[in-house]
Amino acid sequence: MSSHEGSVSVTTSDQITEEGLKAVGNTPDPRTRQIVEALIRHSHDFAREVKLKPEELLYAAEFLKRCGEVTDASRHEFILLADVLGITMVVNTITADAPDGTLEPSVLGPFYRSGAPEVPNGADLSHRGDADGVPAHVSGRVLAADGTPIPGAELDVWGTNANGLYENMDPGQPDYNLRGRLHTDEQGRFEFWTVKPVSYPIPADGPVGELFEATKRTNMRPGHLHFIVSAEGYTTVVTELYTDDDEFIDSDPVFGVKASLLAHYELITDEEKIAAAPRKQPYWDLRRDLVLTPGTRTGVQFTAGREEPSR
Numbered sequence: 001m002s003s004h005e006g007s008v009s010v011t012t013s014d015q016i017t018e019e020g021l022k023a024v025g026n027t028p029d030p031r032t033r034q035i036v037e038a039l040i041r042h043s044h045d046f047a048r049e050v051k052l053k054p055e056e057l058l059y060a061a062e063f064l065k066r067c068g069e070v071t072d073a074s075r076h077e078f079i080l081l082a083d084v085l086g087i088t089m090v091v092n093t094i095t096a097d098a099p100d101g102t103l104e105p106s107v108l109g110p111f112y113r114s115g116a117p118e119v120p121n122g123a124d125l126s127h128r129g130d131a132d133g134v135p136a137h138v139s140g141r142v143l144a145a146d147g148t149p150i151p152g153a154e155l156d157v158w159g160t161n162a163n164g165l166y167e168n169m170d171p172g173q174p175d176y177n178l179r180g181r182l183h184t185d186e187q188g189r190f191e192f193w194t195v196k197p198v199s200y201p202i203p204a205d206g207p208v209g210e211l212f213e214a215t216k217r218t219n220m221r222p223g224h225l226h227f228i229v230s231a232e233g234y235t236t237v238v239t240e241l242y243t244d245d246d247e248f249i250d251s252d253p254v255f256g257v258k259a260s261l262l263a264h265y266e267l268i269t270d271e272e273k274i275a276a277a278p279r280k281q282p283y284w285d286l287r288r289d290l291v292l293t294p295g296t297r298t299g300v301q302f303t304a305g306r307e308e309p310s311r
Contacts, residue, residue, distance in 0.1 A: 149188025164200025
């Protein structure tokens, strides 16, 4: 007679969690072990809390699979998913060490491209003039917390055109349109020309769009200009400056808006100033200093390229 006969017990979900934790108990890297163990605990607790059904788990697997299928050289659907679930901003907030008055982080977004051309101070990032939108002049200084200028700081800048499209999503725009990298002068000063940011919809043609529809959320992002600001001896900041008069400023679907990141543009109609501008027409002016904190200069790992239009 088998020793197991008459003593069969039902395996509980808690026992499965315990076994899962034991299975990764020999993970050599402490940080990897911490993350994987927490993933097991919280995902199992989630499944128990909502009483997840097998068909729902399969749907979730297919949803993530389709996120991978939509992701290409121009768009990263997994980053977009993390953004709209608020995960990106939670990570940014718990890791940021930004004292009052210093530049706070915001989302990188799924449309970043590395390798933007280096341009001099005062350059116009718009390659299409009026076709890109209403011109905007952006200037300021990069400073340490004590007000000391930071020479040679790099600003990697990008934004959309007036139609709310980044150039790597729009085959009608030139390569790296409205993108550029510039460096501060000896007084920490920078300036460049672009177009005033506009609100735009997060793409709704993929899995993240289905999530918006299912939850009846707005997918309209308020107008913003992206920055990555870096300098030797200072913490690199990935952030956005949000146009303060945008109608969607209080309902950003990726939770990126912070009071310190609101930016006020002044409309310039003075004829002498217009005559000195690259495009001889009224323009918007933004003056903004960017304050960094001491730390380690880091790079950005994610790089989206430009998807070539079909021929």
